[in-house]
Each structure stands twice: as structure tokens, then as C-alpha cells.
Amino acid sequence: MRTHTIPSDFALSSYDYALPQELIATHPTHPRCDGRLLVYHRTSGRIEHRHFRDFCEVVPRDYTLVCNDTKVLKARLYASKEGGEARSKNLREILFHKACGKSRFFVQIRGRAQSGALFRIYDHAKSPTRFCMRVLEVLESGLRVVEFSSRDSQSIESSAPLEIDEVYALLDLCGHTPLPPYIKREDTPSDSRDYQSVFARNAGAIAAPTASLHFSQKDFSRIKSLYEVCFVTLHVGAGTFVSVQTHDIRAHTMHTESYALSSQARDVIARDSKLLCIGTTAARVVEHFWRVGESEGVCDLFLHPGNAPKRTNALLTNFHLPKSTLLMLVSAFIGREEMRRIYECAITHRYRFFSYGDAMLIF
Template identity: 40%
Template sequence: MNIEDFDFDLPEELIAQTPLRERSASRLMVLNKDTEEIAHKQFSDIKQYLKAGDCLVLNDTRVLPARLYGVKEDTGGKVEILLLKQLEGDSWEVLAKPAKRIKEGSALTFGEGKLRATCTGTLEHGGRILQFDYEGIFYEVLEELGEMPLPPYIKEQLPEKERYQTVYAKEKGSAAAPTAGLHFTTELLEEIKEMGVTIAFITLHVGLGTFRPVSVDNIDEHKMHSEFYVMSRETAETLTRVRENGGRIISVGTTSTRTLETITRDNNGQFVESSGWTDIFIYPGFEFKAIDGLITNFHLPKSTLIMLVSAFADRDFILKAYHEAVKEKYRFFSFGDAMLIM
């Protein structure tokens, strides 16, 4: 398939720059895959489409305040670092700007010396390996000095770091939020559980590949960046039981979907305790083995995310829904509105 098959006109003003004050006050477009009907709701109406015996699968990853601003110790020149992946101990793979100033052996300092780093290796595309030095606990220092790594198309400052976290965020390690989950409040999740719907958690640490555009015309040639995932034995047993009892498994977000489909793909369609790295690329033609429903945000044209959604429902139907979303002025992407596909 060609990248142009996933294009549509998206006015820039529809890319949400700030989150709504109330998480569950966002709009919800509901798509019926079988009848191709489209309904317009509020996110809090999600309960109307769930029933006892169903299971919501949430990604409990927690976003690191991974953007750091500092200086080179020898010149005082300003540098910007984005943490990507912890390698071993206090060694991290990072993106650096301006990369050409940071060579192997370069010493950097952040927060007037609260955090220091030495470059121990160089990678392509501005990548560097940094060895950090600090007193205390690294994540506490990072919480004090770091900023949230918001996507490049969001120009506004985020007043509260927690607004770019889900209310159930727990496992530290993401470079971006699993944004479909941002619509849930603790109260809404409790109401859903009281209906007899099971809540299950997986972890996938979202990488910056989420934001990187597809650079090939033929999407068969696109390679996804790998991301680390974990499914506990408890979650695997829960999902197996839900399926055996005829319940539906509804994935909250493309990250949860990619994790579930990776595990079932690699284990003959079964849910099993598992962890590892996935670079699964889901686009039309993919055979889903894990999920019966999907809650997701509205994605950008030509992105791997809209390709995944177009694999779960008919591509023409998805593009029709997106055109309607533009017409009805839905808010797009990380801080935008939501879609439920069943």
C-alpha cells in the first residue's frame, strides 16, 4: 500500500494544544465496524458501550520528564538532551541538540551541577550515549530538572506535568504518553468496574518512533522502532478467562493494541506472561488475534497510528470518519478527542 492511501486534510487549528480541564469531558466518536454507523458522544458515555464480562486493557507506563536543558562544562554552550532508553545502570541513549557539539568525552552539566553527564558514545541521527553522575535517586533528580517531552506539533507549555500522565501511570520509562488513556478519571474507571467490567494492565514504554513520520512511499518498506513491553501472569490469566467466558477485550490505545497483538502473534493466539521488545507494524491486511474493540485518539495523516486503526476497521470507513471529525471540529492527537471502534 502507498503512504498516500492514508492522507487527509487536517487543519492545523484542530491539533489540540492543551488538555481539557476535565479529562472525561472530551468528545467521543463511536464507530460500528459492522454497520459502519457513526455516533457522536461525550467520553463519559463510554459506559453505554461496555457490558459485564468485558475487559479494558490499559497501558500503565509512566512518562519520564525526559527533556533536559544544560551546558557544556568546557564552553558553557547550551545543550538540550532527550532521554530515550536506559541501557545499563546510569548509561542512557539520548537525542542531543546540537549534536555536533557533543562528542565522545564531552562533559555536560544540568541544574547547576545537580546532574552531570559524560558522552561515552555517538550514534546516528543525533543519538548519543551519556553516562550520568548525581547524588541521591536519579528519577527524583529528573522529576526536579526535567520537562515533559511533548510532541513537536504542540507549541504550548504544559502547566501541570501530571496532565500528560494517565491517572493509572505507574511504570517509569516512556518518552510519550499512551494518550488514549488520558480521558479516564479514577471515578470513571471505578464506575466501569462496578458495571462488572474487568480492568487489566500491561506496560509498553512508548518510544519517539511514535512521532517519526513514515519516510517511504510503499508502507511495506517502513520499519518500526522497537519498544519494551511487559505482560504479567495476572493479566495473561485475566484475559484468558475473559475470552473463555465470551467477554470482549477492548484495548485502550494503539500501544496496548501493539502489545497484545505481539504477544498473541508470538504465542499461537494465546495470552501468556511475557516481556521483551516489539517492533510490530500493524497496517491493513493484518489479522488481529487479541482485541475486539479499540479506544484511540484521532491521529495525524500518513502516520503509522492511522494505519493501525485502518487495519482494525475498513480503511475507507476510517477515512470517512476522519473527514466527518474534521467537519465536526473534533480535536486531534495527544490532547484531543477520542474514538471507540467496536
């Protein structure tokens, strides 16, 4: 019996590559403009090796920049299970995802946590706080539906569940910067600044739109004086780090993330202007809006070589994980073979990879 052959553009194995561990950036470049910038010219296939300080020298003035202004929550919490031994060394890690109701939220909890389990939230000094979390439901995906409460008395049962603004305040008070899973270290106070874009405004992301991290406040002020800039919002979720598991990438079920466009962004996209998307998240919003015409909602757009961009002219992005949808998105812009050539070049030239790493400009 003849087995079905998956075309190379859609075979998951085509998007794997070997990366030396030392090229994974665990800390950002300071100052931000000192980061390296690989420039790829689509018409000629030429590659330039620059630094991010050369951005305005490289990008023509007739491009409009589209930026994602989502703000990263301090989404990682630590807690002890009520009824157990409440010691700091026994703390459980909780990753907040998003709201799923007025006072209900999706979270991940490291280790077992059945429906009804109660957790006491700890602060940065690893001391217990008055905040608690109750597990309401365990989903097949592994996520838990929970509610948070403030325990002013000894009984958590009598306290009203917190709503989203109150939970965001809890995260800001007790939470930690949700560094990506491949950064094997504790977060530090500087990460709360470094893992946030200078134009972050709308809270809701649990991962940064990392191409945005290359701009300092000074650099971005200069850019706004030289280019038209507009903003979209896409709240980046944990799905951005999930590798595709299906052998044929077209069978992959894309994760969903909420988005919204400003009126200026809608007007810019609608007119005949050259768009440079700052990051894959901005590109996905632009391309989703171009296809469906809705100014806000849920984005599940999966760009790959079989679903190429229709409106975006240029892209600033980082270097992405093997077998990730982001790597496939880059291939949608420049083709799989060129993507592989560029990544081989980046590894040879010792570029720094992933969220705190160097950047690539495609135009």
C-alpha cells in the same frame, strides 16, 4: 519500463490528510469526561457523536478493558555545555530515551555534541545543578550514548556514573514533561498531571498512551466497578511520533518498545473474552503476545491492513498524525477507506486531534 504500482492499502500517500492547525489540541479538556467521543460501529459503519462521559453507556458490560500502566518520565532536560558560556539562554535541550546498560543511556541532544562533550544539567529555575552528563558515543541514528554523574566536587572525572534509579530521580527533580513535538509551547506544572494516566505505575515511557488520558480518577473507579480491567505495560518511545518514510508501508522498519504483561492479562487474553484495548499501545501488546506468547520483551509489531489484529475486539484511541504507524493501525481494525471516512467526518465536526485531543471508540 513499467513501474511497480503499490496497492492503495500499502501506499504511504493513502495515509496523508490535511488537518486545520486549529484542530491540534494544545491543552487537555477539563474535566476529562467533557472530551468528545466518536463511536464507530464496525458491523454497520454507523458513526455516533458522544462525549467521554457516555463511555459506560456505550460499552457493553461483557468487555474486558486492557490498559497500559506505563508511567511517563520527565524526560526533557536542559543543560549547558561545559567549557562554553553557561547562561540560561544558551541551554541545550536533551530528550532522555532509555537505558542501554547499567549506567549508560540513550538520549537526543539538540545541536552538535561530539563524544567526550560534558553538559551541566539545569533545574526548573534554570539554575545549574550538581548533575552532569557526558557523551560517550554518537550513533548513526543521531542518538547519543551518555552517562550521568553527580559532581560533589569541582571535578566531574572523580564522580561515579549514576545508575537507572538514580537517573530517574534526577529526571524527577530536574526534568520537564516531554510534550509531543507538535505542541508548540513550554510545559507547565499542570502537564505533569495531565500528560499522565490515573493508573500510571511503571516508569519508563517518554510519551503518554494518550487514550488513557481521558479517564479521571473518579471515572476509572466507576469503570473498575462495572468492568473487568487488566493491565499491560508498554514503555512508549519517541518512535510513536515518527512518520513512515517508505513509499510502500510494508518496507517500514518499526520502532521497538519494551513491554510486559501481568499474569491477569495473560489469563484474560488466553480465555474467550471480549477485549477492549485502551489505546494503540495496549492493542500492540495484546496482539504481539497473541502471536509470540512471550510475557515480556521487545515489541516491534506493525499493524496495518496487511497485518490485521487477531485477538482485540474493540479499541479506544485518539486521532493520529498523518502518515503515522498509528493511523495504519486504526486502518488495520476498520479498513483504510473507512478510516479516511471517519477522519473526514471528525474534521468536519471539529474534533480535537492528537495527544490532548478527543477520542474514537471502535467496536
